[in-house]
Amino acid sequence: MQIIKTVEQWRSWRSGNTHASKSIGFVPTMGALHKGHLSLVERSVKENQINVVSIFLNPTQFNNQSDLQAYPESFETDVAQLERTGVDQLLAPDFNEIYPDNYQYKVIETSLSKQLCGKHRPGHFDGVLSVVLRLLNLVQPDRAYFGEKDYQQYQLVKGMAEAFLLETEIVSCSTVREADGLAFSSRNFRLTPGDRELAPKFYEILSSRLDLEKAVSELVASGFKVDYVEDFKNRRFGAVYLGEVRLIDNVPC
Ligand code: AMP
Numbered sequence: 001m002q003i004i005k006t007v008e009q010w011r012s013w014r015s016g017n018t019h020a021s022k023s024i025g026f027v028p029t030m031g032a033l034h035k036g037h038l039s040l041v042e043r044s045v046k047e048n049q050i051n052v053v054s055i056f057l058n059p060t061q062f063n064n065q066s067d068l069q070a071y072p073e074s075f076e077t078d079v080a081q082l083e084r085t086g087v088d089q090l091l092a093p094d095f096n097e098i099y100p101d102n103y104q105y106k107v108i109e110t111s112l113s114k115q116l117c118g119k120h121r122p123g124h125f126d127g128v129l130s131v132v133l134r135l136l137n138l139v140q141p142d143r144a145y146f147g148e149k150d151y152q153q154y155q156l157v158k159g160m161a162e163a164f165l166l167e168t169e170i171v172s173c174s175t176v177r178e179a180d181g182l183a184f185s186s187r188n189f190r191l192t193p194g195d196r197e198l199a200p201k202f203y204e205i206l207s208s209r210l211d212l213e214k215a216v217s218e219l220v221a222s223g224f225k226v227d228y229v230e231d232f233k234n235r236r237f238g239a240v241y242l243g244e245v246r247l248i249d250n251v252p253c
Pocket of ligand 1: 035036037039040145147148173176177183184
């Protein structure tokens with residue numbers, strides 16, 4: 001696996017003609033890789049001839065600076081994990097490579113991005129869409145893989161790809177969970193042992209058949225601070241805090 005840090009380096013590799021006719025699969029991530037990320041990578045490797053992963057901790061999607069500061073980073077372990085997967089290129093650019101304009105230009109979606117998590121994290125999806133558009137334009141993959149754990153994000157990225165006539169197919173992948181039901185997330189690394197024990201209750205309550213009000217009061221009674229729980233287009237979405245750690249999840253309903 002080659003590690004590429006600059007746009008120039010990437011473009012010179014991309015324009016090489018040894019792989020011109022091969023399909024490219026792409027998995028964008030913010031690092032601190034876990035089994036959820038790796039499931040996307042495995043799918044990409046199965047479906048494409050060349051596979052690219054990016055690790056870029058995107059500051060523009062953090063509406064809360066302390067969340068960004070506390071976000072786990074484990075670049076060397078990430079590289080070691082990716083080495084075992086058959087990924088060809090790891091893109092690990094810095095801020096200036098991805099934002100030569102210092103984020104003067106952004107993608108703003110005006111409807112879905114204002115709901116659910118968007119309502120509670122102003123500007124979050126502007127940052128997500130802006131970085132994903134930049135990465136997709138740079139990599140120009142045939143397929144890009146996104147997890148259903150971030151279902152709203154997947155929907156928005158898919159909508160953006162259609163709106164801006166991108167040729168990349170946006171592929172969704174099921175949420176990967178721990179044996180106790182907790183969705184894998186980089187933020188899980190920050191949970192205290194006590195909160196980690198409590199965390200699977202979030203999924204348990206979210207996927208129970210309780211009505212919304214009951215589900216919220218069960219979560220509160222169990223010790224979660226509820227950011228929101230909402231039903232939207234046949235799915236139940238939720239975000240909760242355990243201490244400073246914000247967890248999100250969603251299930252069909
Ligand atoms: P992140 O590094 O959090 O930006 O996530 C990168 C990609 O991995 C996104 O498409 C996420 O939806 C996906 N992802 C994160 N956690 C999981 C999970 N538990 N199951 C499936 N996909 C996931």
